[in-house]
Amino acid sequence: MARPSQPKLSIPAIAKAALKLVDAQGDFTLPQLAKALKVSASSLYNHVQGRDEIIELMRGQAMQVISLPHLEPEKWQESVQLIATEYWASYSKHPRLIPLMTSYTVRDSTTLRVYDALAEAFAAAGFAPKQRLQAITIIDSFILGSALDAAAPAEVWLADEQASPEFKAALESGQNTEDRARQTFELGLEIILDGLARTVPTTRA
Amino acid sequence: MARPSQPKLSIPAIAKAALKLVDAQGDFTLPQLAKALKVSASSLYNHVQGRDEIIELMRGQAMQVISLPHLEPEKWQESVQLIATEYWASYSKHPRLIPLMTSYTVRDSTTLRVYDALAEAFAAAGFAPKQRLQAITIIDSFILGSALDAAAPAEVWLADEQASPEFKAALESGQNTEDRARQTFELGLEIILDGLARTVPTTRA
Numbered sequence: 001m002a003r004p005s006q007p008k009l010s011i012p013a014i015a016k017a018a019l020k021l022v023d024a025q026g027d028f029t030l031p032q033l034a035k036a037l038k039v040s041a042s043s044l045y046n047h048v049q050g051r052d053e054i055i056e057l058m059r060g061q062a063m064q065v066i067s068l069p070h071l072e073p074e075k076w077q078e079s080v081q082l083i084a085t086e087y088w089a090s091y092s093k094h095p096r097l098i099p100l101m102t103s104y105t106v107r108d109s110t111t112l113r114v115y116d117a118l119a120e121a122f123a124a125a126g127f128a129p130k131q132r133l134q135a136i137t138i139i140d141s142f143i144l145g146s147a148l149d150a151a152a153p154a155e156v157w158l159a160d161e162q163a164s165p166e167f168k169a170a171l172e173s174g175q176n177t178e179d180r181a182r183q184t185f186e187l188g189l190e191i192i193l194d195g196l197a198r199t200v201p202t203t204r205a
Numbered sequence: 206m207a208r209p210s211q212p213k214l215s216i217p218a219i220a221k222a223a224l225k226l227v228d229a230q231g232d233f234t235l236p237q238l239a240k241a242l243k244v245s246a247s248s249l250y251n252h253v254q255g256r257d258e259i260i261e262l263m264r265g266q267a268m269q270v271i272s273l274p275h276l277e278p279e280k281w282q283e284s285v286q287l288i289a290t291e292y293w294a295s296y297s298k299h300p301r302l303i304p305l306m307t308s309y310t311v312r313d314s315t316t317l318r319v320y321d322a323l324a325e326a327f328a329a330a331g332f333a334p335k336q337r338l339q340a341i342t343i344i345d346s347f348i349l350g351s352a353l354d355a356a357a358p359a360e361v362w363l364a365d366e367q368a369s370p371e372f373k374a375a376l377e378s379g380q381n382t383e384d385r386a387r388q389t390f391e392l393g394l395e396i397i398l399d400g401l402a403r404t405v406p407t408t409r410a
Contacts, residue, residue: 026231026305095304100231102353103300106362112372115362119372129378136375137354137361137386138393142343145350148307149342156342157311157320167317167324170341173334181342188343188397191404195396 009039009047015057019094026096056108059101062090063111073124077193080121083114084143084189091147098144126200135196142192150181214244214252220262231301261313264306267295268316278329282398285326288319289348289394296352303349331405340401347397355386
């Protein structure tokens with residue numbers, strides 16, 4: 001048995017280690033990743049082609065927890081809501097992955113299946129292709145921004161002396177409420193889905 | 206004249222150099238920042254107390270370009286729209302600052318004035334304090350998510366062979382359109398503002 005102490009490399013292990021680095025420092029390099037996995041850079045290259053592929057692996061890792069519901073066309077809003085909520089919950093745990101993965105073209109197949117499902121739901125709602133792409137993008141942007149909000153500190157804003165009474169009252173009313181981020185995400189998602197439904201002449205919210 | 210070759214340190218110079226590091230690598234350390242400014246770490250500490258303060262400086266740097274409109278209460282949607290659009294445009298240029306700054310409590314006074322203005326606009330619309338905080342957060346999340354979308358590559362998704370016809374048609378309809386991100390942001394913002402207006406019984410969209 002040669003080198004029994006060397007850990008076995010696998011695609012999930014690489015994705016997990018890269019995600020851990022991104023969670024901690026906002027990015028990763030291949031030498032750092034090799035070090036974290038206790039392997040040489042050349043061993044890494046036996047499994048992945050490079051940085052781009054590792055980003056897609058991390059994306060897949062974050063997306064694979066989403067369960068895709070069976071689409072009932074008349075309940076398209078429910079489908080989008082279920083997918084969006086799981087998507088939000090998963091990225092809330094990895095906020096620093098967000099700007100990294102939005103700066104690369106989506107190629108990961110697990111992730112593409114999520115967008116397939118969203119496209120099918122919006123098509124069922126009656127959205128033409130261009131409006132469907134806009135609807136997907138609006139939902140996507142809101143999910144990612146809300147995931148960052150969910151990862152924010154309990155005190156998002158610290159008002160100073162000049163703060164307006166309107167802002168101070170808003171902060172005092174609910175900034176430190178438990179489940180603040182989730183409630184706000186759910187309300188925003190509902191508003192967006194209802195609003196999107198209104199833009200399609202053939203369906204009603 | 207002692208040490209004439211040493212550049213003068215200033216708060217704006219520190220903010221600018223830190224932002225440059227974050228744009229490039231997603232984060233910064235104080236030693237890296239000192240090196241970029243060609244000063245010692247102790248010189249840096251003569252101007253800033255530490256990492257937290259530098260993050261607030263970067264936030265202020267990104268927010269200072271926003272011009273705050275004079276609020277006409279019956280045109281509150283217009284005010285929010287103007288602020289949101291400039292906010293989005295500024296963060297589109299610094300996507301990697303986004304998760305860094307959402308993970309720290311907002312203390313920067315330039316930034317707090319932007320939230321004052323949003324709170325005043327939503328108060329004018331008739332939102333009670335708690336709903337006002339939710340409205341601010343929903344808009345904020347959508348702006349930041351959309352700024353990430355604006356910074357994404359022209360080809361956001363690369364469909365694979367299994368991709369659904371609904372998704373493929375959506376991609377073909379407009380993925381590489383000029384101004385795609387701006388148009389989608391504007392549509393989403395309109396939908397959210399109209400939807401929020403509907404949640405206030407005393408006003409109409």
